[in-house]
Amino acid sequence: MTDKSLEDPKNQTVWEDDGTADVLPGSAARPTAAEPIQTVMHKAMSRRAMLKGVAAGATLVITPSALMLASDDAEAGWKRRRHHGHGRNPGDRLTFETVPPGNEVDVVVPPNYTVDVILKWGDPLTPDAPPFDVNNQTGASQAQQFGYNADLVLWYPLPRYVTRSVKLTGKLTRLADRLIGMQYPLLKHHSSDDALMVVNHEYTSGDDMFPGYVSGSPTLDQVETEIEAHGFSIVQVYQNFDGAWHFDISAPFNRRVTGTTPIEISGPLRGHPMLQTSTDPAGETVLGCFNNCAGGKTPWGTILTCEENFDQYFANFDSVPAEVKSLSERIPAEDAETGRRWEDYVSRFDLAQEPTEYNRFGYIVEIDPYDPNAKPKKRTALGRFKHEGAASRIAKNGQVAVYSGDDARFEYVYKFVSKGRYNKYNRAANKDLLDRGTLFVARFDAGEVEGDDMGTGVWLPLVWKPGNALDQAGFNSQEEVLLNTRGAADALGATPMDRPEDIEISPKTGKVYVALTNNSRRTEPNEANPRIDNQHGHVVEIIEDGNDAGAQTFAWNILVKCGDPTVAEHDTSFGDVDDPVAAGVSPISDPDNLVHDSDGNLWISTDGQYFSGSVGFGQNDGVFAVPVEGPDRGLLRQFLSGVPGGEVCGPEFSGDNKTFFCAIQHPNDGEAFDKIWPLSETDVSKPSLIAVREVTGKKIGA
Numbered sequence: 001m002t003d004k005s006l007e008d009p010k011n012q013t014v015w016e017d018d019g020t021a022d023v024l025p026g027s028a029a030r031p032t033a034a035e036p037i038q039t040v041m042h043k044a045m046s047r048r049a050m051l052k053g054v055a056a057g058a059t060l061v062i063t064p065s066a067l068m069l070a071s072d073d074a075e076a077g078w079k080r081r082r083h084h085g086h087g088r089n090p091g092d093r094l095t096f097e098t099v100p101p102g103n104e105v106d107v108v109v110p111p112n113y114t115v116d117v118i119l120k121w122g123d124p125l126t127p128d129a130p131p132f133d134v135n136n137q138t139g140a141s142q143a144q145q146f147g148y149n150a151d152l153v154l155w156y157p158l159p160r161y162v163t164r165s166v167k168l169t170g171k172l173t174r175l176a177d178r179l180i181g182m183q184y185p186l187l188k189h190h191s192s193d194d195a196l197m198v199v200n201h202e203y204t205s206g207d208d209m210f211p212g213y214v215s216g217s218p219t220l221d222q223v224e225t226e227i228e229a230h231g232f233s234i235v236q237v238y239q240n241f242d243g244a245w246h247f248d249i250s251a252p253f254n255r256r257v258t259g260t261t262p263i264e265i266s267g268p269l270r271g272h273p274m275l276q277t278s279t280d281p282a283g284e285t286v287l288g289c290f291n292n293c294a295g296g297k298t299p300w301g302t303i304l305t306c307e308e309n310f311d312q313y314f315a316n317f318d319s320v321p322a323e324v325k326s327l328s329e330r331i332p333a334e335d336a337e338t339g340r341r342w343e344d345y346v347s348r349f350d351l352a353q354e355p356t357e358y359n360r361f362g363y364i365v366e367i368d369p370y371d372p373n374a375k376p377k378k379r380t381a382l383g384r385f386k387h388e389g390a391a392s393r394i395a396k397n398g399q400v401a402v403y404s405g406d407d408a409r410f411e412y413v414y415k416f417v418s419k420g421r422y423n424k425y426n427r428a429a430n431k432d433l434l435d436r437g438t439l440f441v442a443r444f445d446a447g448e449v450e451g452d453d454m455g456t457g458v459w460l461p462l463v464w465k466p467g468n469a470l471d472q473a474g475f476n477s478q479e480e481v482l483l484n485t486r487g488a489a490d491a492l493g494a495t496p497m498d499r500p501e502d503i504e505i506s507p508k509t510g511k512v513y514v515a516l517t518n519n520s521r522r523t524e525p526n527e528a529n530p531r532i533d534n535q536h537g538h539v540v541e542i543i544e545d546g547n548d549a550g551a552q553t554f555a556w557n558i559l560v561k562c563g564d565p566t567v568a569e570h571d572t573s574f575g576d577v578d579d580p581v582a583a584g585v586s587p588i589s590d591p592d593n594l595v596h597d598s599d600g601n602l603w604i605s606t607d608g609q610y611f612s613g614s615v616g617f618g619q620n621d622g623v624f625a626v627p628v629e630g631p632d633r634g635l636l637r638q639f640l641s642g643v644p645g646g647e648v649c650g651p652e653f654s655g656d657n658k659t660f661f662c663a664i665q666h667p668n669d670g671e672a673f674d675k676i677w678p679l680s681e682t683d684v685s686k687p688s689l690i691a692v693r694e695v696t697g698k699k700i701g702a
Contacts, residue, residue: 023330023332024521025410030330090508090627090630090632091630091631091633091635095701096113096637096639098110098584098638099638099640099641101609101641102620103620103644105643105644105677106679107690108640112696115690116244117678117688118197119146119150119199119247119688120689121145121688122145122146124249125256126250127249129144134684137225139221139228142258143260146689147229148203148229149205149229150199150650150663150664151201151293151663152200152292152294152295152649152650153197153198153662153663154197154303154650154652155652155654156188156196156369156370157187157195158236159183159192161176162176163194166371170372171372171373172370174428177371178425180370181426181428182425184299184301185424187655188297189598190655190656192655196236196370198303198305199233199650199663200231200292200305202649203290204226205669206222206226208669208673208684209225209229215339223344224345226342227260228259230292231288231290232257232289233255234255234256234369235247236253244691253372257376261287263286263287263375263376263378264284264285264375264377265285265286265360266378266379267378267436269479269483270284273356274327275356276356277356289361289365289378291308291310292305292308294389294501294649295389296392297392298366298392299400300422300430300431302367302368303365303367304364304379304392306364306388306404307361307362307386307387308387308388308407309407311332311386312338313333313338313342313349313361314334315338315343315352316337316343316350317332317334317358320351320355327480328359328484329487330484330486331385333358362387363379363382363384364379364382368431381436381439381482382402382416382439383404383414383462385411386408386411387407388405388500389404390503391503391512393510393512393549394549395417395548395549396549399421400433400434401416401418402416404416404503405497409520409521410498410521411486411497411499411500412442412494412497413442414441415439416437416440418434418437419437420432420437421433439485440552441459442457442494443458443460443492443493444495444526446527453527453558454557454558455528455556455557457495457542457554459552460494461552462481462489462492464476464488469491469492470488473491475487475491497514497528498516498517498518498522498529498534500514500516501515501591502515502592505596506600509547509628509629510549512541512542512543513539515539515591516529516534516591518534518536518537519534520534521533530561531561535563535570535589536588537562538558538560539558539559539560539591539602539604540557541557558573559602559626559628560574560604560626560634562588562589562591563587565581565585565587566581566616570616575634584635585634585635586624587616587617588624590608591604591606593605595652595653597657597700598657601701603626604623605621605622605623605662606621606622606648607647607648607649608621609622610644620643620644621642621647622639622641623648623651623662624637640660640662643677644668644675645669645670646665646666646667646677647664647666648663648665649662649664650663657699658694659691661691661692662689667685667687
């Protein structure tokens with residue numbers, strides 16, 4: 001999530017400082033990263049040969065390309081490419097008519113597709129919840145309603161035996177828990193008329209929530225409402241005979257986790273003195289999670305939801321004692337008062353009063369959607385930073401890897417590998433796997449050919465031992481490494497990236513894809529971030545050695561360098577597409593969230609296209625589909641266009657791939673009371689969960 005500037009009078013949009021606490025390399029709080037030890041490089045070979053030969057042959061290629069798409073010739077171009085080559089082409093699924101870039105007031109999808117709004121901000125989640133009243137909002141009412149600014153979207157099939165278990169006993173029984181553990185890996189790929197959906201509620205904006213809101217002077221009711229509007233919702237949905245999805249308000253699974261929900265602190269930092277506060281002297285329970293952005297699913301069917309820009313909620317960082325402050329200098333909170341002014345009413349947001357409260361945020365939270373009584377847990381072993389994305393994959397030896405990006409300029413890509421091994425017959429034991437293991441950070445090394453947008457890399461273990469590099473860098477324990485994860489990554493020489501956001505893993509090949517949204521402050525490129533003043537972002541593909549999530553080395557390449565292919569200064573490239581304009585590639589900027597369809601094609605949602613760069617944009621955010629294998633690799637085309645001011649978040653598919661879900665966040669940002677969306681509303685624009693379907697029931701993309 002980022003705050004953007006307004007469009008200038010010359011109709012040239014610019015990227016402005018988003019206000020996040022990015023600490024640039026070379027500053028007092030962040031020494032320039034250590035010079036990395038060079039790894040042994042592969043022998044000279046062409047780009048194509050390397051990509052095809054590495055990781056047990058699990059790869060393909062990547063070259064430059066880009067496109068504007070408006071002409072009939074461009075549309076015909078991508079259609080001609082569909083029958084080129086031999087064997088099965090995953091891109092053959094993507095026959096939808098390209099959606100042109102634009103600024104329509106409503107969501108735009110291809111012909112023969114329809115859009116359903118499932119849930120909107122303020123919708124009651126239980127029969128006893130009060131109806132939404134924009135003029136009479138309270139924390140108590142918001143805690144029972146769909147939260148604000150929907151982001152992550154996850155779909156979970158709901159077997160009838162789970163529903164029966166919960167309805168009869170009020171809880172998920174041991175038998176039902178064991179069955180869902182064994183069946184989930186298969187069930188998640190099939191149709192289900194009933195499903196659970198998880199939606200994050202990233203942040204709040206008083207100006208767009210409350211009539212007459214006075215910035216810097218909120219009321220107690222407004223502050224309490226905003227706190228309860230954070231977190232996430234778990235809801236049950238069902239599909240009618242006509243294919244439309246609806247919310248089931250009577251379902252026993254419906255619940256909110258908000259900014260005041262008790263959450264267990266688990267893993268190495270549980271009970272640590274730096275997480276103890278006056279209200280929780282044991283350091284074991286924290287109230288709420290904040291700025292939940294992206295996330296992911298575990299192989300055993302639980303939720304991983306990520307705390308991202310949590311720094312904005314805490315005031316008076318300058319007043320924190322030095323021994324506490326040193327752990328957060330690389331991720332500082334507000335020096336004095338915050339713009340939100342929650343600290344005026346709730347003491348835990350005032351670090352002058354509760355200096356260690358800040359250390360209890362910045363983690364990945366796990367919860368079981370199938371158990372309405374499950375307690376959420378902050379998994380501290382996965383490190384403390386601005387987590388975006390939590391993609392899981394099982395290593396060849398059964399250990400579980402979780403990949404996450406740190407969403408700020410010049411930050412890093414991480415991987416956690418569990419100590420224990422996944423067991424599909426013991427779901428209860430799997431739920432503790434993420435409390436013990438090794439956290440790694442990525443170093444992206446250059447290839448042998450300068451400027452070829454590919455190379456090799458190493459996962460550097462963030463493990464403290466007496467006398468090792470982290471000890472010599474001033475860390476005194478593994479707990480300090482987990483509290484100051486960014487500082488530890490600096491010390492090991494990790495590669496500063498251009499805002500690593502969502503990370504997803506191909507279900508077909510095991511390749512890892514990283515969305516790098518932008519970095520307007522980059523003045524010195526590196527191989528994995530090759531553009532200075534990177535206004536438009538890019539997508540990196542990682543191929544781990546042996547196609548094994550447990551590997552500590554990998555090859556990488558840039559799949560897409562975003563921008564408008566008709567604008568030379570954007571320096572775009574799109575997979576193997578030689579002439580992106582003729583091929584019909586769509587302009588794209590600011591890749592944010594990712595998902596794969598069942599054929600392995602990558603779907604990208606964007607955040608900030610309208611305000612991206614000075615040439616070629618000014619269009620609503622959207623959703624784009626791109627094959628990553630086969631002859632159409634890189635042939636990126638727009639599938640959905642969002643609404644003005646609104647980011648498109650959390651792309652997700654139903655198990656049968658016949659429904660595409662996403663969230664529209666902050667629609668008509670800054671003008672929510674003047675321009676209303678969804679169009680059926682009358683009072684205010686509402687962030688919402690939507691579903692997109694092909695009207696004859698085909699898979700999405702057809």
